[in-house]
Amino acid sequence: xxxxxxxxxxxxxxxxxxxxxxxxxGLKHGPNGTTFISSGIPDLDKILxxxxxxxxxxxxxxxxxxxxxxxxxxxxxxxxxxxxxxxxYASPSRDPRGFLGTLPSPGTSKDSKSRxxxxxxxxxxxxxWQYKKYFGESQESVNAIDGKxxxxxxxxxxxxxxxxxxxxxxxxxxxxxxxxxxxTTLDRCATFLSQVPRFGIQEDFITWMSHDNSRNDGNISSAxxxxxxxxxxxxxxxxxxxxEMLSFLRSLKSMLRSSNAVAVVTFSPSLLLPSFSKRWQHMxxxxxxxxxxxxxxxxxxxxxxxxxxxxxxxxxxxxxxINTQVPRILEAxxxxxxxxxxxxxxxxxxxxxxxxxxxxxSYGSTGSCSGSSKTGSLDF
Amino acid sequence: xxRMTSNLLDEAIGIDDSTNLSPLVGRLLLVEDCVETSxxxxxxxxxxxxxxxxxxxxxxxxxxxxxxxxxxxxxxxxLGCNLAAQRDSHRFFFLDMLTVGCSDxxxxxxxxxxxxxxxxxxxxxxxxxxxxxxxxxxxxxxDIPLLEVAANGxxxxxxxxxxxxxxxxxxxxxxxxxxxxxxVYLDIERPLILQMEYLAEILIKVGxxxxxxxxxxxxxxxxxxxxxxxxxxxxxxxxxxxQFYIKENGTEFFYSGSRA
Numbered sequence: 001x002x003x004x005x006x007x008x009x010x011x012x013x014x015x016x017x018x019x020x021x022x023x024x025x026g027l028k029h030g031p032n033g034t035t036f037i038s039s040g041i042p043d044l045d046k047i048l049x050x051x052x053x054x055x056x057x058x059x060x061x062x063x064x065x066x067x068x069x070x071x072x073x074x075x076x077x078x079x080x081x082x083x084x085x086x087x088x089y090a091s092p093s094r095d096p097r098g099f100l101g102t103l104p105s106p107g108t109s110k111d112s113k114s115r116x117x118x119x120x121x122x123x124x125x126x127x128x129w130q131y132k133k134y135f136g137e138s139q140e141s142v143n144a145i146d147g148k149x150x151x152x153x154x155x156x157x158x159x160x161x162x163x164x165x166x167x168x169x170x171x172x173x174x175x176x177x178x179x180x181x182x183x184t185t186l187d188r189c190a191t192f193l194s195q196v197p198r199f200g201i202q203e204d205f206i207t208w209m210s211h212d213n214s215r216n217d218g219n220i221s222s223a224x225x226x227x228x229x230x231x232x233x234x235x236x237x238x239x240x241x242x243x244e245m246l247s248f249l250r251s252l253k254s255m256l257r258s259s260n261a262v263a264v265v266t267f268s269p270s271l272l273l274p275s276f277s278k279r280w281q282h283m284x285x286x287x288x289x290x291x292x293x294x295x296x297x298x299x300x301x302x303x304x305x306x307x308x309x310x311x312x313x314x315x316x317x318x319x320x321x322i323n324t325q326v327p328r329i330l331e332a333x334x335x336x337x338x339x340x341x342x343x344x345x346x347x348x349x350x351x352x353x354x355x356x357x358x359x360x361x362s363y364g365s366t367g368s369c370s371g372s373s374k375t376g377s378l379d380f
Numbered sequence: 381x382x383r384m385t386s387n388l389l390d391e392a393i394g395i396d397d398s399t400n401l402s403p404l405v406g407r408l409l410l411v412e413d414c415v416e417t418s419x420x421x422x423x424x425x426x427x428x429x430x431x432x433x434x435x436x437x438x439x440x441x442x443x444x445x446x447x448x449x450x451x452x453x454x455x456x457x458x459l460g461c462n463l464a465a466q467r468d469s470h471r472f473f474f475l476d477m478l479t480v481g482c483s484d485x486x487x488x489x490x491x492x493x494x495x496x497x498x499x500x501x502x503x504x505x506x507x508x509x510x511x512x513x514x515x516x517x518x519x520x521x522x523d524i525p526l527l528e529v530a531a532n533g534x535x536x537x538x539x540x541x542x543x544x545x546x547x548x549x550x551x552x553x554x555x556x557x558x559x560x561x562x563x564v565y566l567d568i569e570r571p572l573i574l575q576m577e578y579l580a581e582i583l584i585k586v587g588x589x590x591x592x593x594x595x596x597x598x599x600x601x602x603x604x605x606x607x608x609x610x611x612x613x614x615x616x617x618x619x620x621x622x623q624f625y626i627k628e629n630g631t632e633f634f635y636s637g638s639r640a
């Protein structure tokens with residue numbers, strides 16, 4: 001990395017968001033000296049203006065009755081695996097490692113589905129002579145074809161990762177079911193984060209920036225991902241220890257701040273007292289919530305276009321403000337979660353369905369009643 | 381050093397008056413925000429004010445639970461204030477409770493012990509500052525709910541701590557600026573927030589815009605300035621309502637609808 005990407009020590013910092021991405025796969029420079037990693041959902045990265053900044057705590061509020069938060073978690077974890085980033089996964093199940101079998105593998109949503117099948121045969125003909133070296137012994141990553149990793153991949157929710165894919169990866173799994181699990185998990189997080197190359201103090205940051213390639217050795221790239229599922233699940237022994245959970249979050253956040261990793265924690269706010277739920281939300285750097293939509297909601301179906309394709313709604317409550325005091329004003333805060341070709345997760349702005357004049361009385365009547373707004377201007 | 385132009389917030393708090401050397405002395409200023417709108421920018425603004433006033437007798441003790449020094453340093457630099465330099469010149473004491481409070485969890489310190497230790501640090505810093513002829517010391521706490529987490533939920537200990545700090549304001553003439561979250565305390569019977577609001581002479585409430593998301597307004601502010609010494613003429617202008625737009629190098633305050 002040359003001196004061009006070095007952060008300035010003066011108070012004026014160049015906006016690096018447009019600059020080329022760093023050489024480390026899966027990392028992207030953002031404004032204010034932050035570095036982004038991808039959420040695993042291209043649309044979400046766009047909405048959040050880059051992704052999740054390193055050192056931030058992302059909280060996802062679950063829908064108590066639907067597993068939509070798992071979609072976010074899976075893509076987040078899969079993206080980490082694609083970029084060879086160390087991963088720590090904690091869940092309230094007895095066997096958290098089983099969850100890895102459900103992680104989606106990267107695919108391409110642009111091309112039609114024929115690509116997956118034809119790529120296998122054509123590879124030998126078209127690209128083998130030139131690009132053979134980029135295929136390792138495993139051929140799992142389609143995105144590696146052009147020799148470099150993309151920042152964010154599309155993930156095919158119907159195609160799980162192969163078992164052997166996990167062999168060379170740094171993946172840890174922790175169960176948070178037991179009584180002492182919070183402190184154990186925290187210790188696991190601490191050791192996990194200590195293995196990820198860290199940056200902390202400003203002076204170190206610059207040296208880290210210029211030396212990160214040298215530190216980026218072996219299998220460990222320089223960003224870690226922690227995914228914790230349903231932290232306050234009622235089957236966990238700690239679920240009634242509100243202050244311990246808050247203290248856990250606080251410690252996790254403080255550890256994250258001094259390391260380059262991102263933690264995504266999902267929780268169900270309905271299982272917490274309202275005041276504690278608010279405390280959790282205040283703790284978050286980035287706060288999202290997911291909601292399922294009811295199958296046969298006639299009112300909503302009339303109101304929104306593309307209601308049939310939606311699987312849920314995503315709300316963005318907070319966007320991380322690291323090293324800045326300016327909050328981001330988003331175009332919209334509610335997005336619909338859709339499955340493109342039943343495989344790829346996409347987020348779309350909610351669009352109100354146009355109501356035609358014959359059936360819908362609302363649109364026509366407001367147009368004539370509040371004449372000052374539209375028809376009034378035409379009179380002049 | 382040229383004086384900064386004062387804005388609506390300064391006027392509402394009463395720190396725009398250059399004839400009054402220390403308008404906040406002995407007072408407690410409470411900032412309340414909510415999940416939707418962070419009130420941290422008010423702290424940044426007041427922190428900058430504390431250092432940019434021409435009186436070099438100002439000093440700040442910053443009790444930081446929510447962010448690291450790097451964050452505050454970067455934010456304040458963009459506001460035109462170098463915290464590291466201020467720290468070197470002994471005008472800025474940074475108590476990093478984000479990392480320190482968590483790393484010694486193996487030490488089995490009691491809930492009370494954390495706060496007692498913190499208060500001792502503050503008191504030591506204050507007396508050291510007074511000896512260095514820094515007459516006006518401001519204690520900034522960011523933020524109260526995290527202080528509660530550090531005390532493991534014992535709000536009595538937090539209240540004790542705040543009362544101790546409050547004693548400093550009357551004894552030595554410190555001022556306290558604290559950030560709290562309004563929505564955390566909305567639905568429960570908790571003495572903490574009520575006592576805080578009672579103690580506070582100036583209450584600043586930060587919230588999202590009542591009319592919904594806007595492109596060029598970040599939220600609205602209500603400043604409640606309790607009259608000092610029961611002066612009746614002050615009663616009239618006690619409550620100020622205005623809106624704000626946060627930028628990297630400062631915050632714009634304006635009355636609703638008055639922005640061009």
